[in-house]
Amino acid sequence: xxxxxxxxxxxxxxxxxxxxxxxxxxxxxxxxxxxxxxxxxxxxxxxxxxxxxxxxxxxxxxxxxxxxxxxxxxxxxxxxxxxxxxxxxxxxxxxxxxxxxxxxxxxxxxxxxxxxxxxxxxxxxxxxxxxxxxxxxxxxxxxxxxxxxxxxxxxxxxxxxxxxxxxxxxxxxxxxxxxxxxxxxxxxxxxxxxxxxxxxxxxxxxxxxxxxxxxxxxxxxxxxxxxxxxxxxxxxxxxxxxxxxxxxxxxxxxxxxxxxxxxxxxxxxxxxxxxxxxxxxxxxxxxxxxxxxxxxxxxxxxxxxxxxxxxxxxxxxxxxxxxxxxxxxxxxxxxxxxxxxxxxxxxxxxxxxxxxxxxxxxxxxxxxxxxxxxxxxxxxxxxxxxxxxxxxxxxxxxxxxxxxxxxxxxxxxxxxxxxxxxxxxxxxxxxxxx
Amino acid sequence: xxxxxxxxxxxxxxxxxxxxxxxxxxxxxxxxxxxxxxxxxxxxxxxxxxxxxxxxxxxxxxxxxxxxxxxxxxxxxxxxxxxxxxxxxxxxxxxxxxxxxxxxxxxxxxxxxxxxxxxxxxxxxxxxxxxxxxxxxxxxxxxxxxxxxxxxxxxxxxxxxxxxxxxxxxxxxxxxxxxxxxxxxxxxxxxxxxxxxxxxxxxxxxxxxxxxxxxxxxxxxxxxxxxxxxxxxxxxxxxxxxxxxxxxxxxxxxxxxxxxxxxxxxxxxxxxxxxxxxxxxxxxxxxxxxxx
Numbered sequence: 001x002x003x004x005x006x007x008x009x010x011x012x013x014x015x016x017x018x019x020x021x022x023x024x025x026x027x028x029x030x031x032x033x034x035x036x037x038x039x040x041x042x043x044x045x046x047x048x049x050x051x052x053x054x055x056x057x058x059x060x061x062x063x064x065x066x067x068x069x070x071x072x073x074x075x076x077x078x079x080x081x082x083x084x085x086x087x088x089x090x091x092x093x094x095x096x097x098x099x100x101x102x103x104x105x106x107x108x109x110x111x112x113x114x115x116x117x118x119x120x121x122x123x124x125x126x127x128x129x130x131x132x133x134x135x136x137x138x139x140x141x142x143x144x145x146x147x148x149x150x151x152x153x154x155x156x157x158x159x160x161x162x163x164x165x166x167x168x169x170x171x172x173x174x175x176x177x178x179x180x181x182x183x184x185x186x187x188x189x190x191x192x193x194x195x196x197x198x199x200x201x202x203x204x205x206x207x208x209x210x211x212x213x214x215x216x217x218x219x220x221x222x223x224x225x226x227x228x229x230x231x232x233x234x235x236x237x238x239x240x241x242x243x244x245x246x247x248x249x250x251x252x253x254x255x256x257x258x259x260x261x262x263x264x265x266x267x268x269x270x271x272x273x274x275x276x277x278x279x280x281x282x283x284x285x286x287x288x289x290x291x292x293x294x295x296x297x298x299x300x301x302x303x304x305x306x307x308x309x310x311x312x313x314x315x316x317x318x319x320x321x322x323x324x325x326x327x328x329x330x331x332x333x334x335x336x337x338x339x340x341x342x343x344x345x346x347x348x349x350x351x352x353x354x355x356x357x358x359x360x361x362x363x364x365x366x367x368x369x370x371x372x373x374x375x376x377x378x379x380x381x382x383x384x385x386x387x388x389x390x391x392x393x394x395x396x397x398x399x400x401x402x403x404x405x406x407x408x409x410x411x412x413x414x415x416x417x418x419x420x421x422x423x424x425x426x427x428x429x430x431x432x433x434x
Numbered sequence: 435x436x437x438x439x440x441x442x443x444x445x446x447x448x449x450x451x452x453x454x455x456x457x458x459x460x461x462x463x464x465x466x467x468x469x470x471x472x473x474x475x476x477x478x479x480x481x482x483x484x485x486x487x488x489x490x491x492x493x494x495x496x497x498x499x500x501x502x503x504x505x506x507x508x509x510x511x512x513x514x515x516x517x518x519x520x521x522x523x524x525x526x527x528x529x530x531x532x533x534x535x536x537x538x539x540x541x542x543x544x545x546x547x548x549x550x551x552x553x554x555x556x557x558x559x560x561x562x563x564x565x566x567x568x569x570x571x572x573x574x575x576x577x578x579x580x581x582x583x584x585x586x587x588x589x590x591x592x593x594x595x596x597x598x599x600x601x602x603x604x605x606x607x608x609x610x611x612x613x614x615x616x617x618x619x620x621x622x623x624x625x626x627x628x629x630x631x632x633x634x635x636x637x638x639x640x641x642x643x644x645x646x647x648x649x650x651x652x653x654x655x656x657x658x659x660x661x662x663x664x665x666x667x668x669x670x671x672x673x674x675x676x677x678x679x680x681x682x683x684x685x686x687x688x689x690x691x692x693x694x695x696x697x698x699x700x701x702x703x704x705x706x707x708x709x710x711x712x713x714x715x716x717x718x719x720x721x722x723x724x725x726x
Contacts (some may be wrong), residue, residue, distance in 0.1 A: 071687045080475035096690060100475060186580060187668055242560035245671055320691020377690040383669075384495050391671040397583055398672075409494075416489055417691060420473065 024057045025317040026217040030073060031087035032064045033304060037136065037196040037269050039338035046337055050215035051324055059085075061162045070097075073309075077102035082309035087133050090302055091123040091375025098131050102109065103309045108321035112324045119303045119343025121371045122206060125431055132305035133322050134343035138332065139284075139364035140197055140266035140300040140372055143256045146281040152176035152262070159283055161229065161297075163290035171240040173262040175399045181234055182394075183264035184252025188246060191390025192382065193249075193265040196374030197300055198227035201291025207294075207432035209373040213381055213417055219407035223292075228407075229400030230290055245395045257282075264384035268360045272339050275356045282356055295373075299364040302372035341365070376432075378414050378421075385410035411429050463703070469696035479693060486697035496698070498673040499681045502587055506655040506677070508653050509591045509598075513651055514644060516595070517602025522601070525610040535607065542600035550665030554580065583674035586667055590675055594662055598654070602647060609643040610636070620717060641720070649713050657702060678702060 029048075031227060033040040041063055062083070064072060069087065074097060076082040082102065088094035097103045106115060107129050119134030146156035153171040160166040170180035183190050202223050203209055211217040212224055219225055234240055241261050244252065255261035257274050266274075266284075275282040286385040289297045306325070308318045331347040334340070335379035341347060341361055352358045377386060385407045398406070415422060470486055473479040520538065524531045539547065554562050557579035564576040570605050579589040613636065622633045638645070660679035663669060669676040669684075677697060686695035 067687065069691075074476070074690065186670065188670060243578075243581070246557070246559040246561075246578055379690070380686075383684045384673075387670060388672045392583070394577075395535055395581060395583060395671050413489075413493060417689070417694065420475065 028060045028083035029085040030062045043337040082311040084312040091183045134303040138302040138345040141284040143266040144263045144283045159285040166288040169255040180239040180262045182240040182244045184247025187248045197287040201296035204294040205433035207429040209394040210429035220404045225404030228403035232400040237296045297368040298370035301369045380414045443675045466696045474692040510651045514712045521606035539600040541597045546661035
């Protein structure tokens with residue numbers, strides 16, 4: 001049970017939020033994110049100090065490297081030695097830990113208001129329980145260079161909204177002497193971003209994506225392989241930059257910033273710095289619509305989050321800490337230190353000055369949105385299907401139809417390798433509406 | 435000095451160290467064998483017999499990994515030939531040979547990630563190498579070194595050769611400096627030209643070190659190229675640079691399938707044991723012939 005002693009900080013909370021316990025308990029927290037959000041480490045240090053000053057005890061923090069975020073936590077959890085609070089990527093990146101029993105449901109620990117308003121997205125739910133609170137959002141966007149649009153005779157304030165309009169814009173950009181669309185796919189992440197946005201257009205629910213990944217639906221059907229045939233269309237028409245296969249994700253996006261590329265997939269956290277570097281000439285848009293699914297045309301938002309390990313002996317105090325991070329003062333501090341928004345919808349966004357950042361907050365975070373279905377991809381599909389198909393299509397070595405065949409084969413392999421996970425995925429698909 | 439007639443006493447002295455080594459190396463090996471027959475989640479899982487092996491052997495990605503490791507084995511003779519030839523040139527005491535030796539060894543002391551990142555930038559499609567060859571009118575050399583699946587594995591091989599050859603040169607040179615100078619002088623006095631001296635005098639005397647280096651490189655091309663592949667291409671484009679170590683890494687850390695990763699490790703281990711046994715057999719036969 002949580003202590004009834006309230007901290008003075010409780011007075012700064014929203015009315016629905018309960019006061020924090022004055023625990024004095026030592027917590028541990030492993031997190032990631034400095035790589036994609038410079039300043040996050042400084043914010044965490046600040047938040048831990050503020051928590052301690054408020055009588056919440058100490059928090060021993062560890063900044064993790066990208067490749068160990070999941071295995072380090074899972075290994076520690078299996079050895080009953082996991083931290084109290086763990087950084088969690090969305091979807092399958094934390095759901096497998098849920099199924100292995102490494103994460104504690106937050107319902108009843110964290111207030112319902114924080115669970116609902118923190119921006120964790122639907123992908124944090126399994127069988128009625130929520131396992132993450134949101135921390136900061138990642139809007140999946142397409143960057144475009146307004147100067148290049150003007151030079152090509154395009155309306156930079158009305159970017160293409162349909163696939164045909166996109167093809168027309170690509171023609172105009174190429175005619176003006178710049179590659180129209182692309183970036184860098186050498187490390188594979190561009191493929192994930194594209195797949196997450198393009199596949200969603202063929203889906204009515206996120207659960208449908210899970211059914212595809214476990215083989216209950218078939219990637220060979222034209223509707224589901226359309227994401228790949230559309231990518232092939234861009235390649236065959238010569239719209240992509242010629243060095244895309246040898247460039248990594250971020251250097252590829254940099255080409256839009258430097259005026260060497262018309263459009264590229266990108267992510268919200270890059271907006272402030274890139275728009276400043278482009279003197280305000282950065283535009284953002286959704287992937288133009290080609291699909292017939294109910295999720296088509298909806299802005300896609302992912303979020304990073306935090307959860308509590310089953311091993312934790314201090315779950316109540318850990319929950320208090322998560323609520324503390326979602327208190328108005330800490331939400332403001334997050335923005336002040338990182339120059340990026342927290343995902344909690346109660347955050348006062350009036351401090352935003354950059355109109356493109358404001359657009360991202362208003363259209364992506366506050367409007368009706370779709371979850372990022374790439375977060376539902378089993379790891380084996382990521383490495384053996386998505387990574388391979390996207391690179392092969394961009395390199396001109398695979399057609400969209402062949403990609404559908406290859407995806408279906410890998411799905412079957414995944415079922416063979418992971419028979420114990422199929423049932424959990426099926427339950428999850430039901431949770432997400434199949 | 436302690437004297438004893440009991441033959442077991444010396445073994446008792448080394449027993450603690452042997453036990454420690456057996457624990458450090460033997461226990462993980464036993465666990466890897468055990469894991470390879472289980473469907474592991476976390477630290478344990480149900481016994482599945484040979485199923486992990488069947489799944490792996492039927493998977494195209496694993497076939498690609500083996501094929502790419504086999505392609506990288508082609509680097510072994512190239513590394514050896516370059517190492518021997520450059521070492522012999524340096525051995526001839528060309529002007530500034532000590533400086534050249536140092537320069538040639540530098541790539542080997544650079545860490546693989548640094549080498550990989552630098553060369554990765556150099557070999558980008560519009561990077562310095564391609565820009566240079568285009569400027570020189572050699573457009574045919576401006577390949578997509580990292581992005582073309584037909585080229586990427588050879589790019590990895592170039593990077594491996596460029597770095598590993600430095601160690602080979604120093605190794606061969608150290609052997610050359612230990613050769614009998616009288617034999618070389620005698621060959622020269624008998625009228626042997628440079629090629630004849632290399633082929634019939636120098637190389638035969640270096641046979642042992644060349645065989646040793648060949649084995650080290652063969653093992654390296656199968657089990658020590660992960661850093662190059664991971665840093666340069668991550669196995670892509672597609673599966674064109676997928677190797678067995680990366681396959682194990684993906685299965686273990688990304689797919690959370692320690693049973694599968696263990697089964698591949700066991701297959702690699704058995705392959706190495708066979709290769710080392712063959713090596714010992716060849717060395718023994720070679721020595722027998724020399725003695726005869």
